[in-house]
Amino acid sequence: MKYRTFLATLMLFLFSFNFGILVISAITFKDTANSAKERSLGEHYFITSALIKDFHAVESRGNDIEGYLDSLLQPYSYLSEDKKVKLALYKDSRLVYSNRLRIELQDNLLEPPKNGNRIVSIQKSEDGTYVIVSGKLPDPYDSYTMSYLYDMTDEITSWEQMKNMLFIIGFILSCFLSLSLLFLFNRIFKPLAQISQISRSIADGAYETRLPVSGHDEISEMAQNFNSMAEKIQNQMTELITEAEKKQQFIDNFAHELRTPLTAIYGYAEYMQKAVMTESDRLFAINYIMSESRRMQTMAYQLLELANLKNDQIVWKEQEISRLFQYIKTTLHNKIIEKEIKIEFIYEMDIVWGDACLLESLLVNLVDNAIKACSKGGHIIIRAAVENGKKMICIRDDGKGMTAEVLNHITEPFYRAEKSRNHNDSGAGLGLAICKQIALCHNAELKFISHPGEGTTVKITFTTSK
């Protein structure tokens, strides 16, 4: 593109430049020729009129003109001092006088029109270019034809010199121009080369490269747009990478969660098969095998639930808060009694919109977590209220609370706040991930507020108008 533009511009310039020189030299030539003609015509007229007077004088003295021609015309030879002017006098196409005339005049020049008009022409011969003016002498001497030849070789030569000079200057200018064009185009096309290089490096994965922006012209505007495009690409790539990392994290965790119970089940089965053992050893091993299998079962079930939640549409219905709270009470009755927990329900609204099963599951899960966090005789408050025009359900416990670090990860699948796994806790680490998904399905926001030792508050804020 660069070289095509360069060549096209250069050719266009060379054409117009040379054409200009051509036109100028043509005009100059014409001027030169015209002035030579004007001058010749003037001289011719002067000589002719002088000659007529002389003829009259000769005739008045009764002499024959032809005998005096030489002496009559002699004075005019001063004109040819510089050898540029030649004179020829014809009588009835017969040369009667000439000085140093060496060219044959064309016939039409020998017979100029009789009305006194003169013929002007430029003729080239071996020894130069001549302007020839030829005209008949007026009556009664119209048998005579006077030809005036002006040698304009010098003018032609100087014109040619000027023309050559012009072309030489033109050539030098063209060279200079082509160089400066090349330089200019290099400058103009430099950003393009830069863009192509940088876009290549972006394509190769260096998403953080940017074009340098300077000035306020079209190029810098384009560079800015290009940079903002690169920025967007980079952001999207980062997003994709984080997404992929999250997925990988999930798979890693999943594999780990699968492997651990499998190792235990296989190990205890192997132990039972091969080791010498007492009845109590046997029961011990079987207990582990059963609880680990149960753990896998729970995990499979919860994973399925999580997957279904992500795909399925929920059934929106009016749910009475009192019924939901009653459901929590009955489902978790045993655990509440066992831990002697004081549980308090506060209603400040009557209904929420949502899916019965999912809302039940969400609340039971959260309250169950609250019970787990509480020590014996703990206190849990569940409050349904309208806050800032939005319906919300809030579960507050006075249990052990969590650190900010734990809070950040708590809804990630398979995340465990307590790394040391207790096999009595059959959870697979998916409970809160499911809760978060249920909240998402209801367009609700799930928020945890907690400090170690100060208990935890979970807030479900419904953002839908329903």
Next chain:
Amino acid sequence: MASILIVEDEISINELIKRNLQLVGHRCTSVFDGKAAVSEIQDHTYDLIILDIMLPELDGFEVFKKVDKIPTIFLTARSSLSDRIKGFSMGADDYLVKPFEMLELLARVEAVLRRTQKNRSCFELGNVRIDFDSHQVFYMGQPVECTPREYELLEVLVNNRNIALSREKLLELVWGYDYEGDTRTVDVHIQKLRKKLGWDDVIKTVYKLGYRLEVNQ
């Protein structure tokens, strides 16, 4: 035989490893997190540590930095090459990935102990004494003539005592993978050992499985 520290947060697996190691006669201590492991290492001396990597409080690599000259086997669900290389480059003696077979763990424990314990004790049971250093077997103080295969079989049985070994496993461990004989070879060698050492009651036939060398603990 050796005192072993088991650092594993999963209670079920910790217990499983402990039980299996106890079967073959090791003394075991279980801890469930990194900090406990570090204080345990500082307070007591151990011959071997079995160390999980993903631990609460302090991860396995951090714990390992505090370990001074105690042979360590990493036992972890992290199977990636980079983790394994990291484990080995830090100076671990072995790296075992979950899920693992108990026999493999025992074999590796045995291998590490054999490498690191210079004065290996001998094994005594009843009238029989086996000297692992000189590869000699004594019955009532008298040396017993054993073929190399018989001795190797005896060593495998002793190292995995109280654990039943299938004929195929014995064939693999004693004769090697590429041995082309059938499992009756094992039976024949077992009979010979029983006769030579008077161990008819000690090397028990486990129904439908194989053999087990039983030692009362």
